[in-house]
Amino acid sequence: xxxxxxxxxxxxxxxxxxxxxxxxxxxxxxxxxxxxxxxxxxxxxxxxxxxxxxxxxxxxxxxxxxxxxxxxxxxxxxxxxxxxxxxxxxxxxxxxxxxxxxxxxxxxxxxxxxxxxxxxxxxxxxxxxxxxxxxxxxxxxxxxxxxxxxxxxxxxxxxxxxxxxxxxxxxxxxxxxxx
Amino acid sequence: xxxxxxxxxxxxxxxxxxxxxxxxxxxxxxxxxxxxxxxxxxxxxxxxxxxxxxxxxxxxxxxxxxxxxxxxxxxxxxxxxxxxxxxxxxxxxxxxxxxxxxxxxxxxxxxxxxxxxxxxxxxxxxxxxxxxxxxxxxxxxxxxxxxxxxxxxxxxxxxxxxxxxxxxxxxxxxxxxxx
Numbered sequence: 049x050x051x052x053x054x055x056x057x058x059x060x061x062x063x064x065x066x067x068x069x070x071x072x073x074x075x076x077x078x079x080x081x082x083x084x085x086x087x088x089x090x091x092x093x094x095x096x097x098x099x100x101x102x103x104x105x106x107x108x109x110x111x112x113x114x115x116x117x118x119x120x121x122x123x124x125x126x127x128x129x130x131x132x133x134x135x136x137x138x139x140x141x142x143x144x145x146x147x148x149x150x151x152x153x154x155x156x157x158x159x160x161x162x163x164x165x166x167x168x169x170x171x172x173x174x175x176x177x178x179x180x181x182x183x184x185x186x187x188x189x190x191x192x193x194x195x196x197x198x199x200x201x202x203x204x205x206x207x208x209x210x211x212x213x214x215x216x217x218x219x220x221x222x223x224x225x226x227x
Numbered sequence: 228x229x230x231x232x233x234x235x236x237x238x239x240x241x242x243x244x245x246x247x248x249x250x251x252x253x254x255x256x257x258x259x260x261x262x263x264x265x266x267x268x269x270x271x272x273x274x275x276x277x278x279x280x281x282x283x284x285x286x287x288x289x290x291x292x293x294x295x296x297x298x299x300x301x302x303x304x305x306x307x308x309x310x311x312x313x314x315x316x317x318x319x320x321x322x323x324x325x326x327x328x329x330x331x332x333x334x335x336x337x338x339x340x341x342x343x344x345x346x347x348x349x350x351x352x353x354x355x356x357x358x359x360x361x362x363x364x365x366x367x368x369x370x371x372x373x374x375x376x377x378x379x380x381x382x383x384x385x386x387x388x389x390x391x392x393x394x395x396x397x398x399x400x401x402x403x404x405x406x
């Protein structure tokens with residue numbers, strides 16, 4: 049008896065940028081979760097899977113208080129927003145290229161909003177077979193202040209969720225809240 | 228570039244019996260999680276995976292208070308324990324047969340203790356690539372009294388954990404706390 053050979057299994061992978069390097073590089077937790085899914089689940093059965101890459105950007109924040117008087121033209125704001133979108137697309141491109149190298153079909157999209165909520169909404173809309181998220185290994189206090197995207201998704205997403213934790217030895221030694 | 232073709236991916240699946248039918252049948256949540264892993268992850272790449280089936284039985288409880296005076300011989304107790312072990316092995320056999328039918332390599336073992344803690348300990352010892360557990364869909368009050376094995380494992384297991392939820396429409400209509 050053969051197991052399912054029909055529709056490919058759709059794996060949604062949540063992608064985010066490094067919090068120390070920005071869009072120069074993906075976060076280590078999401079890069080590791082992505083590599084893990086390719087190596088341990090897709091393996092060499094590339095036609096049996098489809099990777100759906102989702103990157104959610106926080107809504108644009110110009111970082112100015114209402115009392116700030118630094119001049120900022122509408123063009124400046126438009127440029128900043130544009131730069132963010134380009135950065136997000138480049139980040140997705142990094143993972144799309146890896147999928148193409150391996151030969152696994154993929155799609156990618158960019159959204160704005162609260163990452164944990166948008167990931168769950170997109171999982172509801174797109175109906176992947178499961179969702180892969182990396183866990184950043186936040187401390188109790190960091191979780192209290194910033195919340196954990198992986199915990200929220202594991203609790204609220206409609207589909208099965210696989211949380212890939214970073215090993216503690218892999219945490220950065222420098223003073224960074226996130227990576 | 229081919230993805231990993233080396234060591235098979237080891238999937239540990241937690242197995243438990245139905246709480247309405249006992250060892251006559253597996254719980255619906257664990258049977259669904261097992262089927263899901265075969266259909267959506269293993270697919271037809273049976274040589275790329277190995278299924279590790281773990282069933283944890285609660286320590287033997289004779290159900291008698293200290294004030295009870297019903298006579299129960301040591302042979303009766305031994306027989307009850309023996310019956311439990313046989314039931315557990317039969318349960319594992321049900322899943323082993325399914326793995327054999329499909330052609331995916333498998334192993335199974337039986338343990339005694341608090342299921343959620345033993346599952347995490349065995350995951351630490353055996354080092355599977357990931358753990359699959361079914362979620363029974365307990366209500367808030369049920370969770371408060373009985374605890375959720377899936378929540379505990381997702382939080383404490385050393386390896387990635389995939390929690391496969393039962394759809395609410397699939398919950399039994401009759402008055403059963405578990406299934």
